[in-house]
Amino acid sequence: MGRIYWNQYAALQGSGENVDVLAIGDSWFHYPFNNLLTPLYEALERPTIFAIGENGARADEIAAGSWLGNFRKLLAQYPTIRLVCVSAGGNDFAGIGDLDDRILARDCGTAETVEDCYREGGVESVFAAVGDAYRTLLDEVAALRPDVTVLLHNYDYAIPDGRTLAGLRSWLKLPMDNCRVPTVGAPRDGLRRDVVRDLIDRFTLCLDDLVATVNGEHEPAVELVWSAGTLRDTAWANELHPRPSGFNQIVDDCWSGPARRALGLD
Secondary structure (H helix, E strand, O other): OOOOEEEOOOHHHOOOOOEEEEEEEEEHOOOOOOOOOHHHHHHHHOOOOEEEEEEOOOOOHOOHHHHHHHHHHHHHHOOOOOOOEEEEEHHHHOOOOHHHHEEEEEOOOOHHHHHHHHHHOOHHHHHHHHHHHHHHHHHHHHHHHOOEEEEEEEEOOOOOOOOOOOOOOOHHHHHHHHHOOOOOOOOOOOHHHHHHHHHHHHHHHHHHHHHHHHOOOOOOEEEEEEEOOOHHHHEEOOOOOOOHHHHHHHHHHHHHHHHHOOOOOO
């Protein structure tokens, strides 16, 4: 029986354990006491999982610097790794400085459609950069461990209702407030919810296009875990994160099958 190591390099080296699953990503892997890896660990019959990254990490941050270096190092050092999991991109289009400064028009007060809310070229530029970051990670896996399976995912349709953690600013509602996105029907319906749905759908297309370009000879088997549309609105703890029961459902309904196959458990 293994355990989950969150950026605990010294502890892993001192344990003498091998790594079965290498995960790299944002708060869906690192959120304290309430994340995707905890129920995935149980669904996979408690393998050793090593997770790189942190809450709030952007895709371009994950695919660069020390995190990329450690990702590369672990792939090379642990031939026992059979599954790589990636969670990145959400922080590239949610939050102050991203959603309001890069994607939404400065004043959406008269907008009637999602497209009316976007600044010219902004959303395309954001997802092009996200795709480049994923490609960097996949290139590392292809170079070092083309025999493994890589699972990506597309989150779910969050609610822009302003709920967050104590001391943190809203990731969705506040940027929309800053850009005067109409509030009719908000937060569970209306244009604000449509913007969130559209961004998740565009992110999904970004990953789907990426998956279509890989899976060739001498490349890892890459699969998109389609989790968008899984959760009811009551399953969300805040604007970006499901409740524990919500993460459990996403693992049970979406992740467990492909992840177990990758480890030879089914």
